[in-house]
Amino acid sequence: MAFxxxxxxxxxxxxxxxxxxxxxxxxxxxxxxxIAALALILGSGYAMTALFDATSSDHVPAxxxxxxxxxxxxxxxxxxxxxxxxxxxxxxxxxxxxxxxRQALKSSLTFRLGDADATSSLAWIELWDFxxxxxxxxxxxxxxxxxxxxxxNVPNKLAIPVDATLSVTIRGVHDGGGGITLGLRSGxxxxxxxxxxxxxxxxxxxxx
Numbered sequence: 214m215a216f217x218x219x220x221x222x223x224x225x226x227x228x229x230x231x232x233x234x235x236x237x238x239x240x241x242x243x244x245x246x247x248i249a250a251l252a253l254i255l256g257s258g259y260a261m262t263a264l265f266d267a268t269s270s271d272h273v274p275a276x277x278x279x280x281x282x283x284x285x286x287x288x289x290x291x292x293x294x295x296x297x298x299x300x301x302x303x304x305x306x307x308x309x310x311x312x313x314x315r316q317a318l319k320s321s322l323t324f325r326l327g328d329a330d331a332t333s334s335l336a337w338i339e340l341w342d343f344x345x346x347x348x349x350x351x352x353x354x355x356x357x358x359x360x361x362x363x364x365x366n367v368p369n370k371l372a373i374p375v376d377a378t379l380s381v382t383i384r385g386v387h388d389g390g391g392g393i394t395l396g397l398r399s400g401x402x403x404x405x406x407x408x409x410x411x412x413x414x415x416x417x418x419x420x421x
């Protein structure tokens with residue numbers, strides 16, 4: 214799954230009405246409705262533009278960018294929360310798979326016994342934009358699974374498969390301005406990724 218005018222017309226026969234001494238009809242309320250509709254359309258367009266224009270883009274100081282890059286380079290493998298066996302179907306629903314892809318992945322899952330119940334080789338992750346919500350998009354790939362994911366200020370949860378490489382690849386796809394600002398969390402563990410540029414790839418070491 215390789216993870217966006219009405220116009221006003223003159224009233225007909227207005228001239229002939231005047232020549233016959235018949236007072237012209239008042240402007241139709243339809244005309245006012247058309248004007249109101251046009252104003253609403255223009256206002257909505259302005260609102261959408263304001264939501265994603267340059268004033269809403271990320272403004273991360275250079276010192277913060279440097280700190281995030283250093284912390285990421287020195288970080289230990291990111292601890293993932295395994296998907297319990299009882300939540301596998303819910304996890305697969307979050308992955309936006311076709312029916313064939315879903316069945317193939319479900320058949321390939323491995324399970325192991327933990328301290329409580331069996332857990333799968335799927336892990337829960339949450340993604341969000343830690344700065345301005347400006348249309349940033351990232352590409353997530355892990356164990357053959359790939360998805361383009363728009364990130365919002367509200368964390369979104371999805372499942373990813375994990376294989377023996379114990380790594381997740383994140384690539385920048387679209388920058389709404391100022392760099393792609395991605396937060397990543399699994400269970401209680403969370404990090405702010407380095408600010409990513411479109412086309413830039415980061416490999417995140419993970420562990421269960």
